Amino acid sequence: MTGAKLKVAVLYDVWEDEAAAAEAAEEKASSKKKKKKKKPQSKSKREKEDREEIFEALEKLGHEPFYQVLDGTQPCLTALAKCGSDLVFNLTEAFAGDDTKEMNVAAYMDLLGIRYTGGGPHAHFLAQDKATAKKMFAFHGIKTPFFATAYRGRIEHAHDVSFPLIVKPLWEDGSIGIDAESVVSSVKELMERVEYIQNEFDSPALIEEYIEGREMYVGVLGSYEKAQALPLVELDLSRLPEGTPKIASYDVKFEKDTQAHKLTKSYLVDDLDEKTTARVQEVGLAAYQAVKLRDYGRIDMRLTPKGEVYVIEANPNPWLSSKQEFAMAAKASGRSYTDLIGEIVELAMARYAANTENAT
Numbered sequence: 001m002t003g004a005k006l007k008v009a010v011l012y013d014v015w016e017d018e019a020a021a022a023e024a025a026e027e028k029a030s031s032k033k034k035k036k037k038k039k040p041q042s043k044s045k046r047e048k049e050d051r052e053e054i055f056e057a058l059e060k061l062g063h064e065p066f067y068q069v070l071d072g073t074q075p076c077l078t079a080l081a082k083c084g085s086d087l088v089f090n091l092t093e094a095f096a097g098d099d100t101k102e103m104n105v106a107a108y109m110d111l112l113g114i115r116y117t118g119g120g121p122h123a124h125f126l127a128q129d130k131a132t133a134k135k136m137f138a139f140h141g142i143k144t145p146f147f148a149t150a151y152r153g154r155i156e157h158a159h160d161v162s163f164p165l166i167v168k169p170l171w172e173d174g175s176i177g178i179d180a181e182s183v184v185s186s187v188k189e190l191m192e193r194v195e196y197i198q199n200e201f202d203s204p205a206l207i208e209e210y211i212e213g214r215e216m217y218v219g220v221l222g223s224y225e226k227a228q229a230l231p232l233v234e235l236d237l238s239r240l241p242e243g244t245p246k247i248a249s250y251d252v253k254f255e256k257d258t259q260a261h262k263l264t265k266s267y268l269v270d271d272l273d274e275k276t277t278a279r280v281q282e283v284g285l286a287a288y289q290a291v292k293l294r295d296y297g298r299i300d301m302r303l304t305p306k307g308e309v310y311v312i313e314a315n316p317n318p319w320l321s322s323k324q325e326f327a328m329a330a331k332a333s334g335r336s337y338t339d340l341i342g343e344i345v346e347l348a349m350a351r352y353a354a355n356t357e358n359a360t
Contacts, residue, residue, distance in 0.1 A: 140286060178249045233269065
């Protein structure tokens with residue numbers, strides 16, 4: 001740890017109606033004053049956004065954080081260029097509401113020489129284009145479900161695929177476009193789902209063999225050259241109703257009022273032998289490096305009843321809420337939430353320092 005005090009811009013994106021709320025939050029943070037006495041906390045207290053938790057952690061570490069907002073306009077890009085930060089803590093997921101432009105934000109900062117945390121443009125591209133990522137996995141000998149893609153009558157076969165299949169948007173993340181109807185078992189269902197994906201998201205459909213097994217997440221911290229896999233976390237889907245596909249659909253992950261969300265929960269994995277645990281972590285590390293993740297990332301996997309490990313997808317800059325899987329795994333490794341945020345900052349700063357040394 002360098003111990004240096006840094007000006008850190010906590011960068012996040014908003015769009016349309018969110019922009020006004022973000023501006024108000026930024027003003028509140030910048031004009032924050034000490035209060036004489038804190039009021040008792042209500043049980044119905046609003047849950048903090050990840051950016052707020054990260055902001056507080058950065059303060060505890062002795063840094064000077066401030067919010068920087070991307071609202072999808074040209075002035076916000078100019079403001080980012082002139083923000084004067086030592087480091088950007090990059091939490092953006094889109095630009096102007098378009099999540100396929102997530103990689104463009106990283107590329108913009110690269111062009112300007114702005115230092116930032118997390119994945120670069122290559123990692124974000126591969127996370128978005130799941131078919132290309134899967135080809136990278138296959139090249140590196142990492143198991144991933146056989147797949148094909150379809151868009152407006154054009155079909156690309158990487159392998160022959162067999163039912164059951166899961167159909168999802170090729171260019172979306174965060175389980176967008178994935179629901180109980182995503183798993184299909186006939187040609188009719190397949191064609192209907194492909195048409196739905198094309199019409200609803202204007203995206204090619206990724207047609208992937210459905211892998212029966214446990215949903216595992218491998219969090220990874222580190223650089224291209226040296227990375228560490230965190231303890232395994234499982235999204236337990238076993239309590240979903242009979243006949244419901246055991247998948248991490250959008251409602252399972254984000255729709256808190258749905259039965260699917262209430263019946264699923266993430267746990268630290270404690271029932272696997274050391275050999276199997278190590279193998280899952282090794283595959284996670286290999287996938288992390290194959291698609292050029294850096295600083296931190298999460299690999300989503302399936303562990304079959306036969307013990308086979310399949311990589312489903314890779315996630316640069318995964319959700320850093322203190323209650324979500326990545327922070328849960330970090331805590332199990334002995335890191336507090338503040339430690340985790342500090343380590344991500346240090347990894348990013350060390351990476352830029354190494355790049356500077358190599359250039360001289």
